[in-house]
Amino acid sequence: MIIARNLTKYYDNFLAVDHINFHVKKGEIFGFLGPNGAGKTTTVRMLSCLTKISEGEAYINGYSVRDEKVMVKKSIGVVQDVANLFGDLTVRQNLNFMAELYHVDKKRVNEVIKQFELPADKKFSKLSFGFKKRATLAAAVLHEPPVLFLDEPTVGLDVKSSRAMQKLIIELNKEGHTIFLTTHNMAIAEKLSHRLVIINRGKIVAEGTPQELKSMFTKVLKIEVTVNKVRREILEELRDFHPRAQGNTIIFSARSFQDFLDAFYPVARKYSVVVLSMNSSGANIEDVFLEVTK
Amino acid sequence: MRNVYYIAKKDFYQYFIKPATISWGIIFPIVFAMAFIIRGKGINFLAPGLIAIAAFFGATSMASTSITFERRFKEFERLILAPLKFWEIVLGKVIGSFTFGLFVSFITAFITLPFLGLYIRDPILLTLAIILSNISFSSMGVFIALIVKDPRNIMIVINSIRLPMLFLSGVFIPLSESPAILQLLSLFMPLTYAVELLRFSFTYMTFFPLWLSLIMTFAWFFIFTILSIRALEIKY
Ligand SMILES: Nc1ncnc2c1ncn2[C@@H]1O[C@H](COP(=O)(O)OP(=O)(O)OP(=O)(O)O)[C@@H](O)[C@H]1O
Numbered sequence A: 001m002i003i004a005r006n007l008t009k010y011y012d013n014f015l016a017v018d019h020i021n022f023h024v025k026k027g028e029i030f031g032f033l034g035p036n037g038a039g040k041t042t043t044v045r046m047l048s049c050l051t052k053i054s055e056g057e058a059y060i061n062g063y064s065v066r067d068e069k070v071m072v073k074k075s076i077g078v079v080q081d082v083a084n085l086f087g088d089l090t091v092r093q094n095l096n097f098m099a100e101l102y103h104v105d106k107k108r109v110n111e112v113i114k115q116f117e118l119p120a121d122k123k124f125s126k127l128s129f130g131f132k133k134r135a136t137l138a139a140a141v142l143h144e145p146p147v148l149f150l151d152e153p154t155v156g157l158d159v160k161s162s163r164a165m166q167k168l169i170i171e172l173n174k175e176g177h178t179i180f181l182t183t184h185n186m187a188i189a190e191k192l193s194h195r196l197v198i199i200n201r202g203k204i205v206a207e208g209t210p211q212e213l214k215s216m217f218t219k220v221l222k223i224e225v226t227v228n229k230v231r232r233e234i235l236e237e238l239r240d241f242h243p244r245a246q247g248n249t250i251i252f253s254a255r256s257f258q259d260f261l262d263a264f265y266p267v268a269r270k271y272s273v274v275v276l277s278m279n280s281s282g283a284n285i286e287d288v289f290l291e292v293t294k
Numbered sequence B: 001m002r003n004v005y006y007i008a009k010k011d012f013y014q015y016f017i018k019p020a021t022i023s024w025g026i027i028f029p030i031v032f033a034m035a036f037i038i039r040g041k042g043i044n045f046l047a048p049g050l051i052a053i054a055a056f057f058g059a060t061s062m063a064s065t066s067i068t069f070e071r072r073f074k075e076f077e078r079l080i081l082a083p084l085k086f087w088e089i090v091l092g093k094v095i096g097s098f099t100f101g102l103f104v105s106f107i108t109a110f111i112t113l114p115f116l117g118l119y120i121r122d123p124i125l126l127t128l129a130i131i132l133s134n135i136s137f138s139s140m141g142v143f144i145a146l147i148v149k150d151p152r153n154i155m156i157v158i159n160s161i162r163l164p165m166l167f168l169s170g171v172f173i174p175l176s177e178s179p180a181i182l183q184l185l186s187l188f189m190p191l192t193y194a195v196e197l198l199r200f201s202f203t204y205m206t207f208f209p210l211w212l213s214l215i216m217t218f219a220w221f222f223i224f225t226i227l228s229i230r231a232l233e234i235k236y
């Protein structure tokens, strides 16, 4: 759905995005994770025709970003890092204007106002930050584009609005939008994306599923499980994970948390052992992030 | 063409009552008009200039305000993101400010002409002249607003272009009485041809021939529009 080949951006002599390659598949939420100044916004701007590509190529929905701009623009909806609908217009006027520019039936405006629970007759500039983001997202999906670019959609939102936004993103993905999501928030990248890349100083430094990324960088995970009773059979069946019992707590070592869980639960069920608590220490996506961006 | 209309309609609605459009686009030309009326002398000569100024300030103010506001708040990028051709964006902006300039110049004409008791020789040409000048001025405003580096400086930039033009385009001093160097300079000012056109419709007497002014007014519109489209192509 989105292909980038040696995509590069120079601002004068400053290299902001450095020959990056990636391929976003149809129906995916693709995370683009990186620290401040990594080149995330620049990449989104290149892909959405807001700034010229310096070197390399990009294709969206089969159209060349360099040469078929209007077709590319029809295929994408963009929520930029700033909420930039027209401040003097109400939410409805904004959406009506967008509906005109995208040749969308005005009925669709009412639909998204309902779907996003927007205050239709408030001026955009008078909305709270959270609603500005929602309204901008609503404008981006008005023409039901196959591809959505979301540049830091949850930044600056409180916990509740951030959750609501994440829920919307998942819903939109289920409705069939392929989503390119930039963020510097690891938890969100991990939770939302099917696959992700980590970008640092304009270069892609890691890529894979959140799971792969974590296991790639996991040294050894320590997992503490407290159970109602320790059974010898469990220790035996799970000896690959080097169990040590301390009272009602068993300490395992594993390279991947997921592998451990997959092995542990059937065994626990088999011997009717109840898990009271489980803690793991070791690599999480934050460790991966710090590791590859240092 | 539909897209052009949508953009123009939105701009007219949105910027009609902005302080910057009102002060530079309406109040400034009217104050100028008052000064003219009070002065009262050589009114036959000055009246066309008055309408030209109204068109000049009206159209350029609207164009520069609407574009620089939108550039500052990145609203302009919504237009770039939409599946529009660059010429549609440029023409939409030009026609939005053209409508405003037209409004200001006709108001100015209707308010002041009865005071001046002027005899209009050629009302049709007058109307055409007002329309053509507004078209060329709005495209000039659009171009300047698109290329100014920092949109916050637009008023300084545009006034440092508008005000000198005001004094070099034969509004106050007849071109025939200007030194040759100023006559030469005035050839490069869109305002010159607008004033000439308007003057012709009042008196049939002008410095340049009518056909030249007609062609040049249209040519300026064409040049500024092409340059604006080019500016967008270079940037995006
Ligand atoms: N218009 C510009 N002109 C010059 N340099 C720029 C411009 N825009 C961005 N940069 C530089 O390019 C680099 C990448 O910026 P970019 O905005 O893409 O980063 P980002 O990953 O989006 O960061 P953030 O998390 O802060 O949004 C930064 O060093 C930035 O200073």
Ligand SMILES: [Mg+2]
Binding pocket: A040, A041, A042, A081, A151, A152
């Ligand atoms: Mg950014």
